[in-house]
Amino acid sequence: MDEAERARRIGERVRSHRRQRGMSLRQLAGLAGCSVGFLSMVENGKRLLDRSSLIAAFAEVLQVSPAELTGQPHPPADPHATAAHEAIPALRLALMGLNPVVVPQGRSAQPPEVLAGRVAQANRLYHAAEYGTLTAALPALLADLHTAAEMERGRGWRRMLRLLADAYHPACTLLLKNLGYTDLAFIAVSRAAEVIAELEDPVYSALSGFFQTHVLMAAGSPTQALARARSAVDELERNLVTPAAHALLGELHLISATSITLDKRRPGRAREVEVGGHLAEAAKLAARTGETRAWHLNFGPTNVGIHKVSLNTDLGLHTAAVEAAARVHPGLLDAPGRQAAFHSDLGRSLAHVRGREAEAVAALLEAEQIAPQRVHAGALVRETVGFLLDRQLPSHVARDLRGLAHRMGLVI
Structure with missing residues (x-):
């Protein structure tokens, strides 16, 4: 030609x-x-x-x-994912306690209000699925927080420790769930646990257990994950003194349910019953707390509903997941990552409901529109896209699906 x-x-x-x-x-x-x-x-x-x-x-x-x-192959490229992975060496050094940021001699610590704002921004970036920007910002933030904690041994010391814990946690979930660095996530959680131990605060200790559960699930040990979550629940139930504590207890029930869905050794019906029990407990707590942002999380009725969709999807109860999705309004959360998770899981279930494959593709595209970095990194979404590529779809749906597959690096 x-x-x-x-x-x-x-x-x-x-x-x-x-x-x-x-x-x-x-x-x-x-x-x-x-x-x-x-x-x-x-x-x-x-x-x-x-x-x-x-x-x-x-x-x-x-x-x-x-x-x-x-009409010809074209190598895919995701600059956001590339930026996140390129920033990992500096973050690795920060987690190892080797400061990658050059601090001028004589430099004073930043004011607590400034550091608190940066920690809040880091958590916002995580929930917005802006992983490249977050990964680049974390090394300097962790270094500055450690500097401030070392210099502050007065009344503000405990506040610095809490800020450090709050900064390590988005580092953990970013590395673990979205970039696939399980070992580095373990280091982040361990660093947070060291800081929290100095606080001697049982509620923060339960928060540490919440993130340790994430790591244990990713490491392939749902049994240990559930045991750690249950331990945190027991500790927290003795210290339910604030609304934030109730919100954290609700999150622990949700992650307990997630751990159970991953344990394939449990009989199917037993898993469903246990998952349902934890969902019911979380729903009761959500009715009490309403929508919250405690601990930089998103606990409340909406997030419980999102989990109901994801948990039914993971259990293979796809029709139940689709029915549950009809009662959820993810836009109520100012958290694009959670919104994208909802649409991704809905798409995963729709892909297995006969005659609704086109809706599945639409849901996955909606998720990508909201938080492309999260969707492109999602292993389960990638599996679903690969599954749908082998199905007979209307030409316009197949075209859109091939576009998504390319952007995820599945086809060229």
């Missing part, structure tokens, strides 16, 4: 996908970062679209795989 013929075919594909999306020349050109004149020449076959950056830009805006435009 000569260059003129290739340009004509690519131009036709670009025009066809643009019209299917209901976009004007000006809209597509603006979103892709090129001139209207250039796009017009591409669509009319007068200019060959051969720059990988522009091919990727058009494909991203049109929500298709680049191969849908060029």
